[in-house]
Amino acid sequence: xxxxxxxxxxxxxxxxxxxVVEDFNLDVAPGxxxxxxxxxxxxxxxVLRMVAGFEEPSAGKIVxxxxxxxxxxxxxxxxxxxxQAYALFPNLTVAQNIAFGLKVGGMPKPDADRxxxxxxxxxxxxxxADRYPYQLxxxxxxxxxxxxxxxxxxxxxxxxEPLSALDAKVRISLREEIRSIQKKLGITTIFVTxxxxxxxxxxxxxxxxxGGRAEQVGTPFEIYNRPATKFVANFVGTLNVLEGKVxxxxxxxxxxxxxxxxxxxxxxxxxxxxxxxxxxxPEAISLGRQPGHDASLSxxxxxxxxxxxxxxxxxxxxxxxxxxxxxxxxxxxxPVVGDKADISFSSGDMLVLH
Amino acid sequence: MKSGRFWAWFVFLMGAAxxxxxxxxxxxxxxxxxxxxxxxxxxxxxxxDSQFQATFMFSVIVAVFTILLGVLIVVPTAYWIRxxxxxxxxxxxxITLLPLVIPAIVIVFGYIRMYGSxxxxxxxxxxxxxxxxxxxxxxxxxxxxMYRAVDTGLRTIDVRTLTEAAQILGAGWGTIIARVIxxxxxxxxxxxxxxxxxxxxxxxxxxxxxxxxxFGPYLQNLVANRAYEPAALSIIAxxxxxxxxxxxxxxxxxxxKSANRPN
Ligand SMILES: Nc1ncnc2c1ncn2[C@@H]1O[C@H](COP(=O)(O)OP(=O)(O)OP(=O)(O)O)[C@@H](O)[C@H]1O
Ligand SMILES: [Mg+2]
Numbered sequence: 232x233x234x235x236x237x238x239x240x241x242x243x244x245x246x247x248x249x250x251v252v253e254d255f256n257l258d259v260a261p262g263x264x265x266x267x268x269x270x271x272x273x274x275x276x277x278v279l280r281m282v283a284g285f286e287e288p289s290a291g292k293i294v295x296x297x298x299x300x301x302x303x304x305x306x307x308x309x310x311x312x313x314x315q316a317y318a319l320f321p322n323l324t325v326a327q328n329i330a331f332g333l334k335v336g337g338m339p340k341p342d343a344d345r346x347x348x349x350x351x352x353x354x355x356x357x358x359x360a361d362r363y364p365y366q367l368x369x370x371x372x373x374x375x376x377x378x379x380x381x382x383x384x385x386x387x388x389x390x391x392e393p394l395s396a397l398d399a400k401v402r403i404s405l406r407e408e409i410r411s412i413q414k415k416l417g418i419t420t421i422f423v424t425x426x427x428x429x430x431x432x433x434x435x436x437x438x439x440x441x442g443g444r445a446e447q448v449g450t451p452f453e454i455y456n457r458p459a460t461k462f463v464a465n466f467v468g469t470l471n472v473l474e475g476k477v478x479x480x481x482x483x484x485x486x487x488x489x490x491x492x493x494x495x496x497x498x499x500x501x502x503x504x505x506x507x508x509x510x511x512x513p514e515a516i517s518l519g520r521q522p523g524h525d526a527s528l529s530x531x532x533x534x535x536x537x538x539x540x541x542x543x544x545x546x547x548x549x550x551x552x553x554x555x556x557x558x559x560x561x562x563x564x565x566p567v568v569g570d571k572a573d574i575s576f577s578s579g580d581m582l583v584l585h
Numbered sequence: 586m587k588s589g590r591f592w593a594w595f596v597f598l599m600g601a602a603x604x605x606x607x608x609x610x611x612x613x614x615x616x617x618x619x620x621x622x623x624x625x626x627x628x629x630x631x632x633x634d635s636q637f638q639a640t641f642m643f644s645v646i647v648a649v650f651t652i653l654l655g656v657l658i659v660v661p662t663a664y665w666i667r668x669x670x671x672x673x674x675x676x677x678x679x680i681t682l683l684p685l686v687i688p689a690i691v692i693v694f695g696y697i698r699m700y701g702s703x704x705x706x707x708x709x710x711x712x713x714x715x716x717x718x719x720x721x722x723x724x725x726x727x728x729x730x731m732y733r734a735v736d737t738g739l740r741t742i743d744v745r746t747l748t749e750a751a752q753i754l755g756a757g758w759g760t761i762i763a764r765v766i767x768x769x770x771x772x773x774x775x776x777x778x779x780x781x782x783x784x785x786x787x788x789x790x791x792x793x794x795x796x797x798x799x800f801g802p803y804l805q806n807l808v809a810n811r812a813y814e815p816a817a818l819s820i821i822a823x824x825x826x827x828x829x830x831x832x833x834x835x836x837x838x839x840x841x842k843s844a845n846r847p848n
Contacts, residue, residue: 306756
């Protein structure tokens with residue numbers, strides 16, 4: 232990466248005796264959109280609040296635009312923030328809410344008015360200027376909150392689960408809108424979510440967090456296809472985990488339920504006789520032997536769920552169960568529970584979880 | 586069912602009688618200054634008395650300063666307790682209740698001893714100093730009402746998130762309190778203010794012992810020496826108090842609804 236715009240370096244945060252963020256490192260390029268993804272309580276909000284200045288790191292430092300801001304007060308950071316609960320000022324109209332940061336910053340009224348109008352156009356709510364927050368829907372309130380955060384032209388935009396209070400449809404349209412506005416303005420953004428689909432669909436990169444650490448930082452493609460840890464593999468997407476036993480570490484031979492699979496070059500560090508967790512995404516597996524798939528396993532159909540356009544099939548292989556989806560095809564009958572079946576996949580798609 | 590209804594009405598009527606009979610009797614009595622006919626003579630005498638005007642004005646001004654002082658002390662305190670020191674809330678609540686338990690006379694004697702004209706801080710040596718002490722004492726007396734009102738108002742908004750939203754937009758503490766917190770608890774502050782007003786207007790002990798020309802001592806003096814005028818004065822005071830109460834109601838209707846609706 233070129234010079235990062237935001238750099239979080241070895242940051243730790245403890246509340247009393249409990250450490251909730253541990254050695255957190257992240258560099259964010261200018262204009263980049265990075266999501267923090269992780270389960271509840273993993274420290275996403277805490278890291279974001281340290282970047283905003285609401286919490287002071289117990290150790291480490293935070294650099295923005297080459298300047299150490301670790302000890303700067305929130306109102307001196309020129310950062311925009313959008314909260315889960317909207318947090319619009321209930322006593323102010325929409326226009327006054329958006330103008331708040333401009334007024335505090337001493338912008339002359341005509342300029343501020345112009346900027347407010349510009350912001351209202353941007354979020355496509357120009358007719359709402361004189362309404363009060365309680366007269367707006369949740370989605371509208373959150374768009375106003377976004378406009379309010381962006382109006383003073385912050386260098387950094389922080390969003391803490393901005394969509395989780397909204398219903399599914401609004402959530403999807405608003406996330407697209409947030410992303411397109413962010414791209415247009417080129418504003419460096421951190422977006423906190425525990426919804427993996429949300430993170431995968433709009434981020435340049437994702438930091439998957441667990442237990443106060445960044446488990447993996449990478450593009451959605453990398454996170455999904457090459458998860459670095461067991462946690463990431465399990466947390467992002469659906470995953471079939473199989474127990475394997477290394478039979479020949481040198482040539483990459485592994486046994487699953489006494490059936491051999493060859494995983495060349497993936498067993499770095501494992502010795503013959505080790506037990507491994509192997510993982511496969513459902514979409515990497517086909518029912519039956521398929522051309523192009525260099526590995527296969529035999530088992531028995533355990534469950535069949537008809538879901539409309541797809542049929543979800545679970546295949547038992549010894550003590551392991553593997554889920555896979557096949558397309559519903561009106562000319563071929565669905566698999567039958569109890570039948571013998573082979574599954575095949577490309578050995579390159581098999582993940583070895585450490 | 587039927588008898589339940591009867592008892593409900595019975596209790597209601599008893600309550601109403603308890604409240605209205607003395608009121609009606611006082612009104613009736615206040616109108617009888619002129620022999621044989623009803624007249625507003627007592628009211629004319631009271632309202633025309635320059636002493637009445639002077640003491641009443643004095644008390645109104647003291648009340649206004651008391652309210653200002655109370656708001657300046659209570660709003661930031663209650664806000665800070667909610668925001669940063671919630672564990673101190675029971676203690677602060679207890680302290681604000683003390684004026685209800687400690688008689689005003691104790692406070693005044695404390696003042697007289699501490700600030701007498703030959704003490705190191707001779708507040709009582711000058712009129713201005715004594716007036717200031719009176720305001721401070723009244724602010725203490727009004728504390729239980731003011732604090733409770735403001736604290737209840739703060740409960741209706743998300744103090745922490747709103748504070749952070751304002752902070753990240755660049756606002757300092759002064760701006761946050763003046764533009765975000767105060768407007769959202771304005772109705773609560775106003776009801777606290779009117780209660781303070783009602784207390785200050787009728788207060789006797791402090792004003793009398795600090796020898797201030799306030800309305801309370803004037804009222805007391807009148808009661809001791811006249812017959813009809815005190816009744817008229819009571820009715821006037823009653824109207825003022827109820828005027829304050831209705832004003833709270835009206836204001837809370839006119840205020841933006843948003844002020845009482847957190848997200
Ligand atoms: N002020 C605090 N005092 C003590 N512990 C805290 C404080 N703030 C957060 N924590 C703890 O730190 C941990 C991480 O909290 P954080 O809010 O960062 O999680 P999160 O990843 O944002 O979770 P969620 O998805 O539920 O919002 C939690 O276990 C929480 O209890
Ligand atoms: Mg959170």
